[in-house]
Amino acid sequence: MIKRYAYILPLLVVIFLLSGFSSESNNFPAPIKEPVAALYVNLLPSGIFDEDNQKKACEEIANNVANLCKLRNGSDLSAKTTKEYKAITMKFLKDSIVSGFLKIHEIYFYYKTPKEYALIAKGDFDILTIVEKSKAEMLFDENDQLIKIIATISPNPVGDKNGDKMVLEANNNILVISPQQSEGNIFNNLINNKNLLGDKFKTFEQMLQYNPAISAEIDIEQLLKDQIGGNIPKPVTATKLVRLFVAPQQNKVQINIPEKSEREELKNELQNQTAFLNAIFDNKTNYKLAEGKTSIFIETPVDEEQIQSISRKTMAFMLHFFVKNISSGQQ
Numbered sequence: 001m002i003k004r005y006a007y008i009l010p011l012l013v014v015i016f017l018l019s020g021f022s023s024e025s026n027n028f029p030a031p032i033k034e035p036v037a038a039l040y041v042n043l044l045p046s047g048i049f050d051e052d053n054q055k056k057a058c059e060e061i062a063n064n065v066a067n068l069c070k071l072r073n074g075s076d077l078s079a080k081t082t083k084e085y086k087a088i089t090m091k092f093l094k095d096s097i098v099s100g101f102l103k104i105h106e107i108y109f110y111y112k113t114p115k116e117y118a119l120i121a122k123g124d125f126d127i128l129t130i131v132e133k134s135k136a137e138m139l140f141d142e143n144d145q146l147i148k149i150i151a152t153i154s155p156n157p158v159g160d161k162n163g164d165k166m167v168l169e170a171n172n173n174i175l176v177i178s179p180q181q182s183e184g185n186i187f188n189n190l191i192n193n194k195n196l197l198g199d200k201f202k203t204f205e206q207m208l209q210y211n212p213a214i215s216a217e218i219d220i221e222q223l224l225k226d227q228i229g230g231n232i233p234k235p236v237t238a239t240k241l242v243r244l245f246v247a248p249q250q251n252k253v254q255i256n257i258p259e260k261s262e263r264e265e266l267k268n269e270l271q272n273q274t275a276f277l278n279a280i281f282d283n284k285t286n287y288k289l290a291e292g293k294t295s296i297f298i299e300t301p302v303d304e305e306q307i308q309s310i311s312r313k314t315m316a317f318m319l320h321f322f323v324k325n326i327s328s329g330q331q
Helices: 008-018 054-073 079-098 127-134 185-191 199-208 220-224 260-271 274-280 304-319
Strands: 037-042 102-113 116-125 137-140 146-153 166-170 174-179 214-218 241-246 251-256 288-291 295-300
Touching (some): 037 199, 037 304, 054 079, 079 102, 079 304, 127 146, 127 166, 174 185, 199 214, 199 241, 251 304, 260 288, 260 295
Antiparallel strands (some): 037 102, 037 214, 102 116, 137 146, 166 174, 214 241, 241 251, 251 295, 288 295
């Protein structure tokens, strides 16, 4: 039984991170109407833009990226290759994010369907450099003022003409990646400050007002409703809602499972895995389980060092998808 559910907690962690702004008001980007998942990541607590912590932050993030790339490869990499992964990450952090053209401070990710989603980055962008690197098209208004840049991104191998393409749109402080068929609509919603989340995500809106490092809300029931077959454990399919809130005030995961028997089954299995979750964050956390009326809570006392560590590891998790793959011949 333990072996069967050994991956439940890692699965939930991945859902939190894949399903992504500090906010002093309710004015934040939310251009997808009634999504099934909303994620916010604030990169500032990582320390990469803090001169006193910058070097250490970049080193730690690069080490984590190298370790994740090694894990993703499914086999042992040579020390030389692992070192190369780290070097690629360090160069990207230094040249693109820390002192470069892509200073990303905050990230939002909204998902509704494979054809309706938005990855939104806010920060300080040199869009002329982005044009140079991406061959993006520049769009001007009637006064010859640059409105935005736009580029098509193909996630598929060269020659695959059937895959859905994505579009990158950006101005000096906002960058959006979304499906090609939504070109213009999502960017315009952002420029016009339209919040389309709907009532179901009121709690997510409230969480953003507390300046979190990470905040997420995922309607698991809706996310999985079109999944036919597959080897998804019953406690996961019985889960209605997941919320994640990592902030100076609180560090907590809520897993809502109304059915008592399924909730008890998952609780028993998660009880054996809190040590694994603490190990992910170098034991700077002390996650323990608590139970509410219809939810399981995974929570820990919080401090500044913990928030910083979680922020750096989250950034590494996102970056490792974009780090250039190194061929096995280079190992």
